[in-house]
Amino acid sequence: MPRAGIVRICLLLLVALTTWPGACRATHNITAILAGHRDLAEFSRQLTATGLADDIDGRNTITVLAVDDAHMATLKARGLPRETLRHVLSLHVLVDYYDDDKLHRLPGGSAVVSTLFQASGDAPGSEGMVKIAVRRGGRVAFVPQDVDDARATVFYVKSVHEAPYNISVLQVSSVITSPAAEAPSATESKPNATDATSRHGPHAGAYTAPSPAGQGSSSDINAAKQAGDGGDRGKKNGASGGGAPCGLPFALAFLMAAILVVNW
Numbered sequence: 001m002p003r004a005g006i007v008r009i010c011l012l013l014l015v016a017l018t019t020w021p022g023a024c025r026a027t028h029n030i031t032a033i034l035a036g037h038r039d040l041a042e043f044s045r046q047l048t049a050t051g052l053a054d055d056i057d058g059r060n061t062i063t064v065l066a067v068d069d070a071h072m073a074t075l076k077a078r079g080l081p082r083e084t085l086r087h088v089l090s091l092h093v094l095v096d097y098y099d100d101d102k103l104h105r106l107p108g109g110s111a112v113v114s115t116l117f118q119a120s121g122d123a124p125g126s127e128g129m130v131k132i133a134v135r136r137g138g139r140v141a142f143v144p145q146d147v148d149d150a151r152a153t154v155f156y157v158k159s160v161h162e163a164p165y166n167i168s169v170l171q172v173s174s175v176i177t178s179p180a181a182e183a184p185s186a187t188e189s190k191p192n193a194t195d196a197t198s199r200h201g202p203h204a205g206a207y208t209a210p211s212p213a214g215q216g217s218s219s220d221i222n223a224a225k226q227a228g229d230g231g232d233r234g235k236k237n238g239a240s241g242g243g244a245p246c247g248l249p250f251a252l253a254f255l256m257a258a259i260l261v262v263n264w
């Protein structure tokens with residue numbers, strides 16, 4: 001009887017731990033953060049419409065480069081398909097924390113940062129990376145990696161929200177885009193069978209069963225690519241993927257619970 005009591009308590013603790021929101025989700029809500037900024041309303045709407053808002057809220061150590069309504073209107077007028085729009089907007093989500101202070105203290109005056117476009121696995125090579133560079137006069141520029149076009153450069157305008165080292169929202173002068181982000185989407189022509197997994201890891205393989213931990217695959221690639229960029233100073237706990245896969249603690253907890261039940 002005492003042994004059963006201990007097992008019961010362990011199980012209760014496990015249930016409490018795994019259902020506690022903090023165990024998985026980050027504490028921020030990008031929609032709520034942007035709600036206080038009326039000129040960023042369209043950007044916020046499109047983050048929600050493309051599903052990126054959920055991705056942002058599910059990650060820690062993240063920087064969102066917000067664009068005002070006037071520039072979003074130009075993007076909207078182009079009538080890009082939803083998946084392409086998602087790629088373009090995911091270039092605006094850096095999977096690292098950069099606030100005003102950090103932008104002006106970049107080692108060597110520049111840094112190459114991975115974005116959610118890179119993390120999605122849809123970006124060819126390193127074309128989902130964004131280079132941050134301090135220009136003459138102190139202006140901070142953002143330009144997609146491998147894009148050699150001055151028109152692709154956008155500039156830092158102001159800091160909108162800072163919660164170190166969880167989430168930072170910085171306003172930039174215009175929409176960041178690249179030929180890779182606007183390329184016809186592979187996921188749109190894929191058979192329906194892979195739809196469920198394509199959002200978080202289209203390169204995970206067609207025969208990989210969807211698992212709670214599957215979300216981690218793309219950020220692992222991303223972490224490996226990011227390892228050499230040297231721009232990770234001041235990063236919380238050195239979490240380079242910008243948020244551990246949510247499914248992992250659940251999978252572990254499930255395993256432990258299963259072992260407990262078997263031993264009971």
Ligand SMILES: *[C@@H]1O[C@H](CO)[C@@H](O)[C@H](O)[C@H]1NC(C)=O
Pocket residue numbers: 029030031032035057
């Ligand atoms: C985030 O905030 C918005 C606006 O305040 C709200 O409608 C939405 O339900 C919130 N999302 C979550 C996941 O709490």
Ligand SMILES: *[C@@H]1O[C@H](CO)[C@@H](O)[C@H](O)[C@H]1NC(C)=O
Pocket residue numbers: 026027060163164165166
């Ligand atoms: C960052 O997130 C953690 C939980 O994930 C929270 O405890 C902490 O207060 C947050 N920091 C800020 C500045 O919001």
Ligand SMILES: *[C@@H]1O[C@H](CO)[C@@H](O)[C@H](O)[C@H]1NC(C)=O
Pocket residue numbers: 191192
């Ligand atoms: C895929 O799903 C769409 C609806 O979501 C359907 O119209 C289409 O026929 C499906 N294609 C295949 C190959 O099953």
